[in-house]
Amino acid sequence: MGYQSRAAVLREYGGEVSIETIEVDEPADNEVLVRTAACGVCHSDLHFKQGAMPHFPVPTVMGHEAAGVVEKVGKAVRGIEAGDHVVVCNTIYCGTCQQCLVGRPHLCLDRMGPAARRPKGAPPRLKGEGGKLIPFTDLGGFSELMLLPERAVVKIDKDIPLDRAALIGCAVLTGVGAALNTAQIKPGGRVAVFGCGGIGASIIQGARIAGAREIFAVDIMESKLEQAKSFGATDVIDSSKADPVATIREKCGGVDYAFDAVGNTHLLCQCFSSLGPRGTAVLVGAIPAGQKVEIEARGFLGEKSITGSLMGSNRFKLDVPFYLDLYRQGRLDLDSMISARRPLDQLNEAFKDMEGGAALRTVITF
Ligand SMILES: [Zn+2]
Ligand SMILES: [Zn+2]
Incomplete structure (x- = not known):
């Protein structure tokens, strides 16, 4: 049967x-x-x-x-x-x-x-x-x-x-989980989220729930940045018009947590470059197999780290x-x-x- x-x-x-x-x-x-x-x-x-x-x-x-x-x-x-x-x-x-x-x-x-x-x-x-x-x-x-x-x-x-x-x-478990479980954002933390689709919106919400102080949302679509604000982003950066790394560094010197919500080698590098001295870059999206990620060392890496987040x-x-x-x-x-x-x-x-x-x-x- x-x-x-x-x-x-x-x-x-x-x-x-x-x-x-x-x-x-x-x-x-x-x-x-x-x-x-x-x-x-x-x-x-x-x-x-x-x-x-x-x-x-x-x-x-x-x-x-x-x-x-x-x-x-x-x-x-x-x-x-x-x-x-x-x-x-x-x-x-x-x-x-x-x-x-x-x-x-x-x-x-x-x-x-x-x-x-x-x-x-x-x-x-x-x-x-x-x-x-x-x-x-x-x-x-x-x-x-x-x-x-x-x-x-x-x-x-x-x-x-x-x-x-x-x-x-999927989206919420992955995004909110990346913020709360993988990164374990602390109250007062500074956060950047690269890519503001379903996963990015969930990360932003997770960061807000965790008590983040600043949440930078980075995307190339105006409509997604508008939505990002409603989900809790405190600053939005249109990366088709402005360099997100320079903007973030200028505003706060570097974030504690930066999330690549897309799975893109360029974005992951930008995440890393946006970090403050002990910041963590979190890869939430999936980078296609075989691609290489080049990290700019600038002498020491400070105490920065990169981690993956699997399904939050x-x-x-x-x-x-x-x-x-x-x-x-x-x-x-x-x-x-x-x-x-x-x-x-x-x-x-x-x-x-x-x-x-x-x-x-x-x-x-x-
Ligand atoms: Zn999915
Ligand atoms: Zn098992």
């Missing part, structure tokens, strides 16, 4: 997604079947679609920033049942490796764990024309139904609108309910992060909006 679901399938890199009816298997013992309510369109989806992430094979059911309602759970699943509202997250963890045990499940060494491994020759979980389909990052959120490991979902309260909740699963160093089963509390209290603005809502049929248009640079976050609603 199985289920039918309309889903967005990418069959070749660089192509358009096609909306197809696919077959979804019954949940195995440690899986949950979720009826998708909303799924955000993230830059990673676009990068994958363009062929910049060849380690994820095609054909693929796309999407990874989703929320929905549990339809059915496998026999061994505890604590989640049909009717529960959930946010999904691609930080799937085993729970038993060294990184999981020290409290860093986002760096899990055996991501899916033994529970998720299927016997050889078992039928594919998702099927379409031509056979097996692969869910993007093991989620596949642009589909009416998602078949997920139980360690990819967290139950949330039912009062939160699911289109807003969906954003938590999240422990999503704790972080998602926390961030939703911040939303409820009016301290985390999710409402303004959604720039458009579109049905699944318009996913290709949503990607075009993103390529044009205007969209903060388009959410596909079901």
Whole structure:
């Protein structure tokens, strides 16, 4: 037995997604079947679609920033049942490796764990024309139904609108987490955020929540800089008109934390050059594999450092309910992060909006 679901399938890199009816298997013992309510369109989806992430094979059911309602759970699943509202997250963890045990499940060494491994020759979980389909990052959120490991979902309260909740699963977890968990911004800290899309807006909010004193927002789009102010930026710099490094150094001598929210070698260098003596540059976006980053040394490096931030160093089963509390209290603005809502049929248009640079976050609603 199985289920039918309309889903967005990418069959070749660089192509358009096609909306197809696919077959979804019954949940195995440690899986949950979720009826998708909303799924955000993230830059990673676009990068994958363009062929910049060849380690994820095609054909693929796309999407990874989703929320929905549990339809059915496998026999061994505890604590989640049909009717529960959930946010999904691609930080799937085993729970038993060294990184999981020290409290860093986002760096899990055996991501899916033994529970998720299927016997050889078992039928594919998702099927379409031509056979097996692969869910993007093991989620596949642009589909009416998602078949997920139980360690990819967290139950949330039912009062939160699911289109807003969906954003938590990637953009907010990544951005707010980079500020609060990875960088651990201290009250009074000075912050610069390079790139003010969905992730950048989340970092700015995280910096505001952490009590940052100054938050410089850097982008080349006027509209994004305007929005950055509403999210908490204290200074905005249009880097198509002014040198952000010189502006930041002139205003405060250098920041304590600088974030590259895009994943761009030039921006990462600018982040590093914007730092004060003990500042930290945090790479939040993904720089395409093989590219080299050149850092200007200026003699000593002082005590500056560069770190990566993977999915906001999240422990999503704790972080998602926390961030939703911040939303409820009016301290985390999710409402303004959604720039458009579109049905699944318009996913290709949503990607075009993103390529044009205007969209903060388009959410596909079901
Ligand atoms: Zn994402
Ligand atoms: Zn693990």
